[in-house]
Amino acid sequence: MAQAPRELLAAMFSAAVESAQPEYCIPPHLPEPPRGRTVVIGGGKASAAMAQALEHHWSGRLEGLVVTRYGYAVPCERIEIIEAAHPVPDAAGLEAARRILEKVSCLGEEDLVICLISGGGSALLPLPAGALTLEDKQDINRALLRSGATISEMNCVRRHLSAIKGGRLAAACHPARVVNLLISDVPGDDPTDIASGPTVGDPSTCADALEIVRRYRIDLPPAARALLESGEGESIKPDDPRLSQLTTRLVATPRLALEHAAQVARTAGVDCHILGDAIEGEARDVGKVMAGIALQVAKWAEPFAPPCVLLSGGETTVTVRGQGRGGRNVEFLLSLALALDARPGIHALAGDTDGVDGQEEIAGAFITPDTLARGWQQGINPRQALDDNDAHHFFESLGDSLVTGPTLTNVNDFRAVFITGD
Known part of the structure; x- marks a missing residue:
């Protein structure tokens, strides 16, 4: 596997967005x-x-x-x-x-x-x-x-x-x-x-x-x-x-976009598994569940052997109780990072394929095994940021926001968790 985890995840997201570009998908249906x-x-x-x-x-x-x-x-x-x-x-x-x-x-x-x-x-x-x-x-x-x-x-x-x-x-x-x-x-x-x-x-x-x-x-x-x-x-x-x-x-549709992303991973020699294109629920709860699956893969090679990517789509929700800016993809990611607790060899990207997560001109973000440590170095308490629905500020401070500008399409949220096996 020649590509770095972040590069591979970004390429997969780009493929998902590209597959849903109107110039590509409108003509066959006129x-x-x-x-x-x-x-x-x-x-x-x-x-x-x-x-x-x-x-x-x-x-x-x-x-x-x-x-x-x-x-x-x-x-x-x-x-x-x-x-x-x-x-x-x-x-x-x-x-x-x-x-x-x-x-x-x-x-x-x-x-x-x-x-x-x-x-x-x-x-x-x-x-x-x-x-x-x-x-x-x-x-x-x-x-x-x-x-x-x-x-x-x-x-x-x-x-x-x-x-x-x-x-x-x-x-x-x-x-x-x-x-x-x-x-x-x-x-x-x-x-x-x-x-x-x-x-x-x-x-x-x-x-x-x-x-x-x-x-x-x-x-x-x-x-x-x-x-x-x-x-x-x-x-x-x-x-x-x-x-x-x-x-x-x-x-x-979200399913077609995930399939195009999966093909990018497989071309790079990494197995990819689509867990669902219609996953809903509180973003932070979905983050905990996805972390549990990723940890099972990393520790026991179950239900899939690493290296592999776990793909999912759908639309989670954020019940805003704090003073932050919301954003379901970044809230998912911060919850995921907290549940993974700096486990080595697990990276992730989550983003809205329209380029806007919540009300922010930011599509989503990346996490790495050292995400929490870098947050603390910036003087930010990751748990407090999640409790305050302030994940956008957290990832901006780390330089890990995913900013695409207008993508001119919209096939829902994209979530990819890469377990490298390292």
Whole structure:
């Protein structure tokens, strides 16, 4: 094995991100041009790059509008790109959502809507339902992000407080044909959870959303609670006749990204084992579990013999109780490092494939056997940093942050633990 552990882990992460680049994954899934108009809509961190890839490979007439995160725009000639805030929505996203809804409101049977959706679309398409305001949506988003709820639970609440999510955008496209091209960033690849499912039917109910609010003790604005309790926030169901001309295609998924990363390790002569692409739970708890598996491998060569890499994906959660900046990938890593307790020969990388861990312009970080020792040398108590949800500061102080800038895609979290056997 010629590559250093850090170099190999970085190469694997890069391969995962590259496999989900829109220019690579969009063209095989494009539909035939229609007799009528082709209108492109969408939202998410990858949506602008998806629009650009579509333009590169579409010969017919084309028009449209997509919204992406600030800093994630790329040049397009026929599709308008708008930037807005994520993860807490802003007025630019609100206006983009309104315009997208207007753009598809007068289409006919011979028209085609291509909907480009990726992770981040929930915040980027913040069109409130009923009497809700943008400020209400912002407060609800902040509360959900801090609650410890899973991404599926958060999106269930969002779908029932929205005028565009939960299939409502698809219903507005009727009677045009709709083709969804989705880049999945959610455990299980459920289309209803990707950007809260604006163009797919939703089987969940207002009662489900209320139960989630109760479970996590989320304080809803009065208008939001009234919307859920009255049932007026009910989403569009899968059997709705307005969705009869709907096709959904997953063009990139966490599983495919992990497989590309695994191939990099195997090419370097290192066995690689994918433990799961949909792992959820508190980030610090997942870190402890992964440490237990890694220690078993290192000590007993069970269930795999070193050298090997343990790969996993999914989306963990962070219940923010301290004063730190959160970040599920760095919280996972700091918990992992504490549980490994400086065990020699174990290195790891964890990062969000969109380049943003939590609310930070940092994808994730690396750990090495001497991570804890170097933290103490910097005057930082690793355990205290974890308790304060301040892992970003911890890894920045060590120079071990993983900074990629906008990756223009999003296939969820990437976690790789390399047991060298040294």
